[in-house]
Amino acid sequence: MHLYGCQLLTSAAVIGSVVGQGISPSFNAIPGFVAPAVEYRPKFRYWLPDADVDHDILRTDIQDLQEFGAGGLEFLPFYNYGFGGVNDSKMETYAFGKPAFRDVLQIALEATKANGLSIDVALGASQGQGVPSKPLTPGLAVQLVYGKVSVKGGQKFDGALPAADINWNENLGYIHPQEKFGGNRLIGVSAAAIASTNASDDSNVFVALHEKSLVDLTSYVKNGKLTWRAPKDYEEYVLFAHYERYTNQRSCDGVPTDVIANGSWVTDHFSAAGAKLASQFWEKNLLSTQIRQLLKEVGKHTWEDSMEIQASLYWSPGFPDRFKAKRGYNVIKYLPLLFHKSTSFTAAQAPYNTTFYLYGTPDDGQSKYLQDYRLTLNEGYQEYLQTFEDWAESLGLSHSCQVGYNIPLDILADVPIVPTPELESLAFKTPDQMSQFVGPAHLGRRNIISTEIGAVAQGAYSLTIPSLVKLFHDAFAGGVNAMMIHGMTYGGEQLGSTWPGFTPFQYIYTELWSPKQPAWKYMGEAMNYTARNQFVLQQGVAKKDLAFYLYKDPFGISDEYNGTDLRATGFTYEYLSPANFGSKAFKVSNRVYDAAGAGYRALILDQQQFITPEASQKLVEVADAGLPIVVIRSLPSTAIGSKGQDVVTKNISKLKGSKYSNIAFIKSADDLLKTLDKLSVKPRVTTGSAAAKDLYTVWRSDEGSDYLFLFNQGSASTFEITAEVDLGKVPYNLNAWTGQQAAMASFKRSSGKVNFQVSLKQGQTAIIAFTSGKSKTSIVSQSENVIEASYGSDGKEGISVILGDAKEASLTLSNGQTKKIPAASSSDKKNALDIDIGNWNLTLESWVPGPDEAKSASVKKVMKLGTQKILKPWSEIPEAQNLSGVGTYTATFQVPQVPSKDSIAVLQFGPVLNTIRAWVNDKQLPEIDIYDSQVDVSDYLVKGTNTIRVEVASTLFNAVKARVDYVKANGVGPAAPGLYTFADWQKHGLIGPVSIKSLRKVNL
Template identity: 30%
Template structure:
């Protein structure tokens, strides 16, 4: 048996290495819309406390993920965020149970086995915490480097004689001097963690021609130098600047070892590696091959592993640096970096983590353009080093394991994220950093789609102060905004280990000490009560958005020397325009992407095999290099239209580019054929004037974001309605027969109400806030989906629904109306729609609530218990949130709401004419499932919870039960001061925050809309 198992593993490994294209061996089918692959399903960032946990509980957690429609885990060795949010709890041994230890390898193996057994896939972070490094000896060359700056004023006589400032702190890189023309002190307030503090720094304006390199004049044994500089003019002075490189020894896992712990590399936690050269990737690879990929783990990883993964770069420094930079800079720009190092001493570290530590001094030149030139040069060098790091990891993962690399690339450090995105197999953004901003996502999506990325991932759900309060509608809101931009994979933040752990009470280990959402597990009442519906929905949308090639209407040019993820002005006239309608899809690219394969013009489209953009938009606020202008001229010469909005773009100085040459090239561009200059806000008007139309247009009283995907002879239109309910029309340029794909149920059906004129298909829609719709187009779909020959081109308001039967007949669902109305078929036939005899919509009342209350076990220290459950019953006069019901204000769990109604309806509801009814349960606060007469209905669209229950109803008394889970917050908030996780008090308690109740339960109104059926023969 063991021999057979070994043969099976090795054969699977052989097949995977032969065909590594992101497909995990062992998945049981190719994936369909109804049942997508595990690799297309949402995974959970699993916060493993440390490697001492029970592998049986771990395996049970993996199996439980499959039960709710998840795709697997991102198996993250958490260690309380590397010891930075919380610390090693009493009783724990993070030396013995560190990342890469024999204990970790055993647990890692168990996790892979569980994924393989359950047909799931597992992402594997490259190190503990965010994956930024590995346990290592401090002699490793591949650890993170820093450049530490110092400065001192030179005496008035221009003679510096003595030890240079900062001597001894590290290896001297350069000693420079400059004439300071002006000096000022500045201060500002910046956030430092959870506090705001005052930051002060000195600003020096330097004369560029005075910059001088004196490194060779430093005595390397004593650090002394003798410099003779000119006498400074009145009001000015000279300064020397010294720069030293040294290892930061920053740790992505930090703890205080006890005397009893073993003395080895694991005792020191884990060090961040150099992210700006191949040396960092090589350090990671050596560690894995020595400590993890042995004892059969490599073969298991090849079978069940998915992506090698790293989080956003969360390392700090004085100046972003690698020892390779001086050589890299000189190779790129032909001169030494040394003279210009003073310009890089301010705000050139971690922009996200160090806003309160920008540097002690800020140097600028007389010319802002020249200052920017050298900063831009420096950022190119940073990008080049980072590219080398990424490629080293990517090549290692592919060559050794047949796996792909997924990284949250570049942002936080001083470089343009757009340059790094194409270098990653599955680039990942995040809802937290990108603030659910569709426009910001599209800045990320553009380079990914242009470079042919099949999967674009998103870490979703890290919302501050919402642990055990994060609702499914809020999760879906974030998902839908990502989908609207082009995201097609989600990793939820995060999954909880459900067993016992040191210093942890019930409800169990909670990552980030209750600071962020969410601890997803079966300890959430929604886990078995609606969560699967949401994850199945997400998987089906992801499945569709991975089909073929996304086609985008407009590309926006954007170049950032440093990526700055902040909310900006959206090109609103592309999305919504009062006169010209809306629906233009758009993404961004940077000039860093201009060298990508496939960026060419054919048939007046840019990147025809990819996004196939119809036009480029360049806003006046953007900056161009000379090379970019030349490329743009080549695009226009090939027939591609470029629109300059709001004025002329500016100059982006880099290398030896001269501003005079830039303006000459720009003037030539502006007078070129196919270049159009418009006022701000007039872009969509110009596009229309050019005869262009959106692939998926929209005319609506709301805001709809649209995208078009093509695969073979089938195309998909995806639309998202932003926030507020709206009505309108979706206008498809190429759709001979439309079909609706319902991601909530997995069902596919023909669209029965639409019109076709002048080669366009117009579909009327009424969308709730945050609702999405998927329309498929393709002649061959009629062979798979029963399709009536006729369809409706104009429908009155009383037509509340349509369907078709097995005979391909049209079925009209006619609701109540005060008058007789008309409908028209595609063959011109006019139909009378009489809803005057149909019973009116009515509200269901007299609810009985059984509250299954989830509470702490009698032994609070037993964190392995899901919950102690007990039931209470309540008769409700009206539907209210539990926090407004005195008996349930501090309760959490699952509500079972039941009521009855008679069918057929009595005369009090109208003239007793109805063949069926739609049930609408009102706004969903978290999740909901409907049971009619003991039978479960299909899942509800969370944002439009309406369902036809006709086939579930019986003559006589009918019972409706709505199962509604709550979050755990209302109960936990009263217990929070007694709760501990990894020895720490929950953060909301530490911070003294008000622990307010939240809205939960069924809030209604719940209505029944009767209808009669009118059959239209095919």
Template identity: 35%
Template sequence: MRAYLSLLLASGIAALGQRHAGTFSDPPSSERIRFRYWLPDASVDPEVVKADVKSVGSVGGGGLEFLAFFEYGGHVGSMPSGADWTKYNFGTPSFQNLFRAALKAHHENYLVMDFPIGPNQGQGVPAETTEDGLQLDLVPFTAQVPRNGVFNGKIPGWGTGDLIAFTSALVLQEDSHSFQAQDKFSVKNVTYGEYTLREASLDDHTQHVDKKSGKAALNLPSVSKGTHYRVFAFYQKKSLNKNLDFTPDVKMEDNMFRNGSYAVDHFSAAGGQAIARFWEKHILANGVKDLLISAGNYAWEDSVEVVSNITWSQSFPKRYQSRFGQSINRYLPLFVFKQNNLSLQPADPGNFHCMLENEIQTNRYLNNFHLIVADGYAEYLLSLRSWAKTFLGKELSVQPAYNLPMDMSGAIPLVDAPECESFGFKDDIDLYRRFVGPAQLSGKRVISNELGAIPMTAYQYTIPRMLFSMNRGFAAGVNQYVLHGGAYTGNYYGTTWPGHTGFAYLFSEAWSEKQPAWHNGLKDALDYAARLSHVLRQGVPKIDVVRYSKESITNITTRPAPADLVKDGWSYTYISPDNFRLRSLEVSDRQLAPTGPAWGAMSIDASESLTIDAVKRLRTFAKSGFPIILSGGSPGFYPVGQDKVEDFQHQLSALKVSANVYQVGAGNVSQHLTHLGLTPRVQGKTKGTWYTTWYEAGDIDYAFAYNDVHDSAGELILSTCSTPYFYDAWTGQRAPVLVYHQEHGKTIIPLSLSGNQTVIIACSKKLSKEIPTPRRHVVFAPPNVIGTASTSRFSILLHVGHSDSIQTACLDNGEKITIDGTAVPQQFQLQNWNLTVERWEKPKNFSDASVIATKRNTTHILSKLESWDQLPALVNASGVGHYSTTFDWPLSMVPTTMWNYLRGLLSKIRTAGSVPFPVQAGMPLLPTEVGLTGPVTLTPFK
């Protein structure tokens, strides 16, 4: 950090972190939710941008992820009439000025700003087509050789690019296959040829091709009926794929920015260097660098959303030769099918699919290829990370390896703040744990999540839905959220009220003060999230069990979670053998990675596959005293390099008979963990499902628990006898737990949790100096004790609800306390509500997108509480509902989403000149549930 101190002093800008350290009650900006801000282009009003930044801070946000959107790079919507994406492109003087204004606004409001490394998802930067480091593609061609084996002429595809390889192979079997796949917004019929090749016949003829004419002469063996030879040609070329693509107007300046922005090579350092050169030349001048050092947070890149024929970089042949001792050329036909962008190109997997007659050998070469893809991607990430650190003093956050033909687990440790997403991971706790495991093992303090991108829910995304997704990530170990996304609130070309909406209404959400929830509930939710993030960044997460998982290509699809571990309250995460190289992965005191997750055991399902190196490492773990449990049978062989099946079987047999290695039936891992004398660090004993994690932070340990969908009650058992304290993430208050008992080195706390509720309990012998803590506590309380409080070291208050008889509570010194709830009224439901609706509607000038809304009030009498879509007078209304009853009860205020009102206007609405996607797609525009729904139950206590 010394290298940057002089810059800060010279510019007179104080580091933000020094001015706002933060506490649990009021966490710093760096621990608060940021908004992915859809900047239409750099022509927008900087005063509006600064106001949007300030507004984010006013509702408890931490700042913006300042994304130059350009209608998703021109891929969902195009440059609207009147806009000039050449003049206002990423990196232009206009962009630099706006970027500076945004940074300054963050600094002035004590916020922090993430900065995408390029426009759109950050996959590249504006460049000349001759620039080094742009994305490369490998384009394949094939042709059948006559049965006499003679090929004489120009090789297929000549002139496409630089020839990398010209090969041949004997085809033992040929088939044609068809399937249907999603192609953007429609379904496409895909047909491809499938060739089974004889491995011994694979041959490289690249040296026999005339470099000028592209002709070659081959005399291959004649073949029997039903077989034939094929030749394959592979050409390397710049893809010139764009992460910002638009058709420039003839009046626009003729310069580099006219080309939009090109994707860079993600599989070598050259791609990262191209990005660094661009930033240093076009953005980090005129005071921007100093401001970025002060108010900037993460350099960021989204999931890799670029397409190709075959994932490729110029370094691959050399990498393959160096790693496996053989040329890649012979095996290139095997790398044609489904080796590009797996998420974006399901309908473009490749024109042909080659495999060997031996499945193990096919998988071997594919696994080899995926390893060099991962090696190249690692070089790219490390080049970016090094530049961000050395040049700016900033860390790198990336959604690593999404969509790419490689194992994501190996890439996660390579960035400072790896990011997953609620959309791709489907709010699935088990899937999140596959991501979190490698991150925690590699000591990542921040594990980020892009939250809230849900198709077809623009202006329909509610705070409860946000909290549901958020809590499931927290339960897995996620501790940072970036909301998808924040809206620019000013006017923009071709845009009507309610304003610019990213993705043309395809995804949620356009967060801004044009949402009724912005000043009516959102701050409570963001403060809650910040406090949870604050706690989950304290100390080191300690996990009970690690599960082995190896995939050649990461498949982010929902699969069954280990039901026995979940049911019995064990925390667990996953790691891959790609993580076995991390220095923290050692055994001490029968724990794996003792300074990190400190796993107590590893389980390996029979459905998994092991490399020989992995088996050897597992034997080392077991020899050091670490328990390994093989569940449901023997795992399979993962072929790579020169590994042989025979050697694998020998190593696996040796592993099975090793001390500390156990074999159990499927679903019996939890039972055997108990047999080994292990217990969860935090265990929920309940008929529901509680997900738990334990965090150790010096003098304070933290227990986190999340109750799944349904209400449930039970006991939370903590492996400590320190004094427990509730940390209330909703209020920021800390208070001693007053009902619990301790035995056998454990603390048992009775809890009743609502669905989707979390709880944080801190355990410490020193917190009593900060938090008034009574000398005594209750070890048993009857069910009608519904709450507790304390005002000093000498008092305990019990909130007593109704009971039909007198009950007894017991203190830790054995003293019994009489609890009389017979005179307390029973709980009852509130009815006959008065509802005043503050309707949010379009302005008189529908083209003025800067207006929040025109507001008017209507009143309604409700005999029972129902969603507004069930009330004829409100089915098309949006806004804020003010609820009250004749009972002496605080006023209830409930914001709605804007959807029910907007759906009636959607055909007239425009965003950046585009018709909202739901209208384009002809989808039904149905109302959503909003408002206060009943019944509301009042529970008296004394």
């Protein structure tokens, strides 16, 4: 039962999206799919250099977004990533928060409204992590530092406390350094005895402390001095003085003429105070009556980027009080243990060259005191997130941010706090990594999960549209359903920049989408394609077969499970943390966990060690309720933090000791599939092919329809698909490239399931919708040369089929009838088209700088390269090797006989390197699937001489590479010129072969 509508099966076969244009009627089974509304369309991060911009150009930029199919923008005042630059002298007028910026924001909002789009607003300059403020203001970020001194056992210490060591190991590069001003506030004094000292090859020292020796000496401090005699029990002690101080880390540079011009400072992200400081700045300086109203009309989110903030130890005023209230003990004597690699920015390195840990325990970052610290820090972060959400709602918006990562937080616990959580393709690179983020969002009923997508460190102007769409596909496979494209640049001039204009990130990262790119005017097809996919992937709720229990705090971005074994049989999965799983809101019903949501059919615990008391209790509850559970090796048996070990031990012992028929213990993940089978756990969609290990499936369900999204990450294959579908629903093939909806005519029903085949090329996708409709006779089996089937245009029972060769064919219908199709007659063979189109005339529009290279606009130089007998990339044509632009290929070909009602003609283009549009006899062809570039042109051909025109656009990379020695942004050249000098010339152009072939069409 083939679903032809997705890909070539043989060299002669065609995908249904191609054939369907000729023989399949376009239904409207899923209203809204053909032309998705703005809310479903991809959006662009829009980089505004600063407030010193041409207002008309800003309006034009936003209009350009609308014209090319975007749904809106994320308005980001870039300010050279917060590092300032050649326009600094004007910051007294144009800094973030100044009246000039407020005016620009209002114009952006007005243009958004005029074009029917939506807008997200960054909370501050650059990444939104700070606001202008007087330094040392409550609500700005603070940290904990310490000073230490050695004291011999039995020795008396009598004097001033050790001074704070503020020269710790900052992780710089793309992050502002801390500025060393301001005082230190004493938080506490402690001491501990040394058990052992070991040094590593990199000069780091690891000191084990005797836990019983830890002591809080704060109450003995008077006027900054301490008198204390170290016990004689141990040979040597360390005396610590712990101080709170402001981080003094900027999020945006400025000039010291006034508070706002002086730039922005990172706010406290671990209490409500930081969010309140930011919101108060907006209320006072930016939220005019007009802007408030416009935000209600077209605003979508307040927004913050991934946290790129540093601290010797992340902290917040009042942290010790919060810690004691939540954890039940005083943290002071344990503070030395918290300055650990695992609590640093990206867990890169310990803040000081000496790390302290408890003697007799592993230094693995999972001591109960480190866990208690992270739990407390995370609670403060959730307060920060909720404060922003409350404020955003008061403005008629909701809050979105890139949740938690880079910082020692439990991201999986935090994701459900944010109405529209966001990740980024630069960090989350695989579907498995994204599934760790997405699972908690689904459980928290967060239907829209966005991603900042398209940032690749391969040199600006180098990302092709197929590469961008591939990133979209990975995100869709990972459960993400809203693309925030990185990004669109301001279209005007920028001081210190040469052609091709304003280029953020100093030419390192992709991509600078705008009319400055040759491919820009050809992006509409990809935007519509993406919008249709997002429309489907935002319907109803996501359904998943399996939930993996995962404790990952601090969160590190890495794959957790390979997944090829599960995908090979059709299983889908995602992850839940103890905080997610421990929720009291969700129950087991009919062996399914959270039936109204993801509907998990089994829980997998893969070599997990830690669990909360609440999650251990939930584990018992779901086991008692009959949820199938597979435990690989052992159950988690260690409480997270210092509380609740007795509860965990009791619950886990019950699960180990009781005879639960729905719990299986296995030694290896290799036995997972057969164990699931023994537990009678089946996927919603089964896939019958060895190649299915690379096939990603996404299932969505709403009140009336189910949707199956398929993405083939592997080589071209045919997949046997069996999906659980209600009897009253019929399958439709939704073509995301063209918008066409075709009722499937080749499928088989059996016991509440629908079976069919899908053929997909590498990188290709398909969408099947199951919705209410009249059941018709369908093909349930056929010979291999039947490669396409669809219902006739009259909407009746008649079926049309496409044959891939001239041989006899047979098929069986659902009403029991068998149909025989005779082999092609000699006249049919004679009239079949087999045309190789050649002798192409190539005209290349080369995009180069104008006479004034300081101007961003390109001059389009027309180059007539003449007849190309053999199609090859421009990089292999001497005159075009280093060019970027638009190529127009024209040719003529002879058609001795136009296709009759018994055949169709398929035009095949070969690989698409970036973009493609085509016209036959001056009539534009439908949108072309860039992963399978062929179109039914039966209705476009005429007898005799025919003309064809193909337009392809390149990136701007080759033109920039040819000028890498002088292009500049912000007054300087590319930060990593090797991304250009060491790279090959990109391949662009029409490379073919281009041909037209006939396929037989038979009406049953």
